[in-house]
Amino acid sequence: MEFNELKESILACRDCAEKFGHTPSPIFHGTQHSKIMQISQAPSKNVHLTKRPFNDPSGDKLKYQWYQITDDEFYNEDNFYITSIAHCFPGKNGKGGDKPPPLSCAKKWMATEMSFVDNKIFVIIGAKAANYLFPGIPFIDLVFNEHILGDKPTYVMPHPSPLNVRWFKEHPAFEEQRLPVIRAKVWEALGKTE
Numbered sequence: 001m002e003f004n005e006l007k008e009s010i011l012a013c014r015d016c017a018e019k020f021g022h023t024p025s026p027i028f029h030g031t032q033h034s035k036i037m038q039i040s041q042a043p044s045k046n047v048h049l050t051k052r053p054f055n056d057p058s059g060d061k062l063k064y065q066w067y068q069i070t071d072d073e074f075y076n077e078d079n080f081y082i083t084s085i086a087h088c089f090p091g092k093n094g095k096g097g098d099k100p101p102p103l104s105c106a107k108k109w110m111a112t113e114m115s116f117v118d119n120k121i122f123v124i125i126g127a128k129a130a131n132y133l134f135p136g137i138p139f140i141d142l143v144f145n146e147h148i149l150g151d152k153p154t155y156v157m158p159h160p161s162p163l164n165v166r167w168f169k170e171h172p173a174f175e176e177q178r179l180p181v182i183r184a185k186v187w188e189a190l191g192k193t194e
């Protein structure tokens with residue numbers, strides 16, 4: 001399979017239509033040579049509607065506060081391959097949150113996507129994505145240490161969602177100590193100096 005065939009196959013996937021109760025809209029972006037492969041959980045409803053990854057309050061925090069980069073830098077396909085363990089918005093759970101990302105999506109696509117992209121580093125966002133990629137390792141250990149996926153340095157962050165505020169309060173060392181290290185690695189991978 002060629003990379004373009006893979007992208008077309010993901011875009012055409014509707015496996016979860018019945019489970020979601022709406023037509024799936026797979027959302028990801030990047031090239032085979034994106035410098036950073038960012039893997040998160042699943043698109044939000046706003047991302048589903050606008051078809052632009054991290055085009056929501058989580059994205060604002062991620063791009064502007066955590067990475068400290070511009071939209072032009074984030075959405076430059078040479079910089080980021082942006083994907084998720086579930087490529088489609090799974091719907092709401094009735095309590096205001098999103099349904100869990102279907103792991104069937106990750107099982108179907110993730111290893112193949114990872115095998116095609118020649119990224120320098122991985123950034124994993126959110127406990128669900130981290131637990132899928134590093135099963136059995138406590139999330140806190142994943143966040144505060146460097147890991148390897150394949151042969152590439154991998155950095156794990158909590159989800160930047162405003163709903164995650166309790167985790168941020170309970171783990172101030174993330175934003176005070178760990179985040180600057182991860183940001184420096186992201187900037188280094190991008191070749192960004194200011």
Ligand code: SF4
Nearest residue numbers: 013015016024088105
């Ligand atoms: S979430 Fe994944 S498996 Fe489900 S329809 Fe979307 S692309 Fe297909």
